Amino acid sequence: MAVGSRLRHVIESQQFSRTLLEDLFSRSDEIKREPHRFMGRLNGQVMAALFYEPSTRTRLSFEAAMLRLGGQTMGTDNAREFSSAAKGETLEDTIRIVSGYADVIVLRHNEEGAAKRAAAVSSVPIINAGDGPGQHPTQALLDLYTIKDELNRIDGIKVAMVGDLAYGRTVRSLTYLLSKFKDIKIWFVAPPTVAMRNDLKAHLDERHVPWVETEDMEAVLPEVDVVYMTRIQKERFSDPADYEAVKGVYRIDKSTLEQMRKYAIVMHPLPRVDEIAPEVDDDARAAYFRQARNGLHVRMALLDRLLA
Amino acid sequence: MSITQGRLKATVMDAEQIRRSLSRIAHEIVERNRGTQDLVLVGIPAKGDHLAVRLAAKLMELERAPVAVGSIDISQHRDDRHLREPAHRATSNMPDVKGKVVVLVDDVIHHGRTARAAMDALMDFGRPRAIQLAVLIDRGHRELPIRPDYVGKNVPTSDAERIDVLISEEDGVDQAVIVAG
Numbered sequence: 070m071a072v073g074s075r076l077r078h079v080i081e082s083q084q085f086s087r088t089l090l091e092d093l094f095s096r097s098d099e100i101k102r103e104p105h106r107f108m109g110r111l112n113g114q115v116m117a118a119l120f121y122e123p124s125t126r127t128r129l130s131f132e133a134a135m136l137r138l139g140g141q142t143m144g145t146d147n148a149r150e151f152s153s154a155a156k157g158e159t160l161e162d163t164i165r166i167v168s169g170y171a172d173v174i175v176l177r178h179n180e181e182g183a184a185k186r187a188a189a190v191s192s193v194p195i196i197n198a199g200d201g202p203g204q205h206p207t208q209a210l211l212d213l214y215t216i217k218d219e220l221n222r223i224d225g226i227k228v229a230m231v232g233d234l235a236y237g238r239t240v241r242s243l244t245y246l247l248s249k250f251k252d253i254k255i256w257f258v259a260p261p262t263v264a265m266r267n268d269l270k271a272h273l274d275e276r277h278v279p280w281v282e283t284e285d286m287e288a289v290l291p292e293v294d295v296v297y298m299t300r301i302q303k304e305r306f307s308d309p310a311d312y313e314a315v316k317g318v319y320r321i322d323k324s325t326l327e328q329m330r331k332y333a334i335v336m337h338p339l340p341r342v343d344e345i346a347p348e349v350d351d352d353a354r355a356a357y358f359r360q361a362r363n364g365l366h367v368r369m370a371l372l373d374r375l376l377a
Numbered sequence: 378m379s380i381t382q383g384r385l386k387a388t389v390m391d392a393e394q395i396r397r398s399l400s401r402i403a404h405e406i407v408e409r410n411r412g413t414q415d416l417v418l419v420g421i422p423a424k425g426d427h428l429a430v431r432l433a434a435k436l437m438e439l440e441r442a443p444v445a446v447g448s449i450d451i452s453q454h455r456d457d458r459h460l461r462e463p464a465h466r467a468t469s470n471m472p473d474v475k476g477k478v479v480v481l482v483d484d485v486i487h488h489g490r491t492a493r494a495a496m497d498a499l500m501d502f503g504r505p506r507a508i509q510l511a512v513l514i515d516r517g518h519r520e521l522p523i524r525p526d527y528v529g530k531n532v533p534t535s536d537a538e539r540i541d542v543l544i545s546e547e548d549g550v551d552q553a554v555i556v557a558g
Contacts, residue, residue, distance in 0.1 A: 227533075254533040274518075279533040281517035288531060 111140035117171035118144030134368035209242030232299035322346035392551035398529030403435035424484035475503035489523035
């Protein structure tokens with residue numbers, strides 16, 4: 070689904086062209102700067118949040134975005150148990166019904182590809198808010214926006230992706246987006262058990278994006294502008310010993326922070342566990358809470374773009 | 378191969394960084410092997426052999442004991458031998474490796490094919506107790522299951538780029554550069 074200037078559904082991060090990204094980001098800037106100008110933009114419109122998998126934060130962020138634009142929201146957090154899905158209704162049928170009630174549907178599903186299936190039958194825009202291990206494109210948008218907002222540029226930046234790179238869909242989606250920009254360099258820092266998957270490495274090779282893999286985070290820290298931390302997820306390891314061996318390996322604290330550049334930033338999709346010590350929060354380079362807040366503005370820009 | 382053969386894109390290591398990296402690698406070698414006893418450094422020409430000599434000097438400083446150094450000709454073990462011009466035979470100069478811990482030394486690891494050929498060639502000289510691999514630069518894109526034990530610097534690269542390591546013994550300067558391939 071190649072999207073040029075027209076944006077219908079938001080399914081995966083590959084669909085965004087550089088022009089569209091720049092457009093969305095300048096709109097996000099405006100919203101951030103002068104939120105009052107956008108009050109009432111979506112008066113009378115209704116957003117349905119269909120969450121087949123719980124995600125309080127993503128859902129609240131979307132609802133806040135819609136409400137701040139003057140729209141209304143409805144939805145369910147347990148679409149799987151409480152809706153007719155429990156009675157055996159297919160996702161397609163549910164989407165057909167709900168798209169008769171709402172002007173936009175935000176969908177979180179446990180199966181990869183669910184958003185694409187929904188888009189095929191929906192008469193209103195579908196926004197993918199995470200489909201299993203697949204993608205989480207609005208997270209990637211807010212990540213990229215944060216990089217631009219904090220560093221004032223995207224071209225030429227050097228990024229270290231740290232932690233669970235095999236299953237972390239946020240790093241996957243963000244890497245796709247980064248590959249659209251110029252002179253990006255990427256360090257994948259992970260234990261071999263959860264190293265970045267080959268499909269994405271092949272994608273980077275096709276686009277001639279320089280990348281390298283290493284297990285040594287400390288050696289990479291002085292090199293990069295962005296350290297993107299992720300949580301290594303216990304449930305991904307079949308052998309508990311493997312998890313124990315890698316769980317505390319990558320941690321940002323005051324002493325690792327000292328090795329980073331002065332203007333570099335630490336990002337994290339949150340929730341964090343112990344990958345980032347709380348003592349880091351007060352450092353100007355800790356961008357993860359600003360990153361979460363940016364989610365609101367980027368989602369407002371996206372809803373505005375889809376519906377206004 | 379010289380720097381003038383491609384467009385210079387960036388310097389990834391200067392002389393000071395190369396010196397510091399070799400120092401760190403020397404410390405790591407001592408730490409990992411609890412000293413330098415039974416250790417042999419084997420450099421892969423044309424740059425690795427010079428780096429091996431430098432590492433040996435640093436190890437000598439650290440442990441106050443000499444470390445044997447060799448160099449290895451891998452031309453007969455390359456998997457692309459049939460594609461290359463028959464090269465002049467840079468013959469190997471190898472101390473006794475039987476039962477020793479051999480640290481292979483090279484400037485850059487990329488696909489891992491040179492390291493594989495070096496391991497293969499090394500086996501012709503005897504059976505080392507263990508082989509370790511030290512490289513100044515790891516530029517990624519491995520095509521074989523080979524991972525260096527000691528890395529000076531991880532440098533992200535694309536296939537369209539080349540990394541040239543210049544060393545003063547051959548090039549008059551110590552420098553690592555990325556060149557458009």
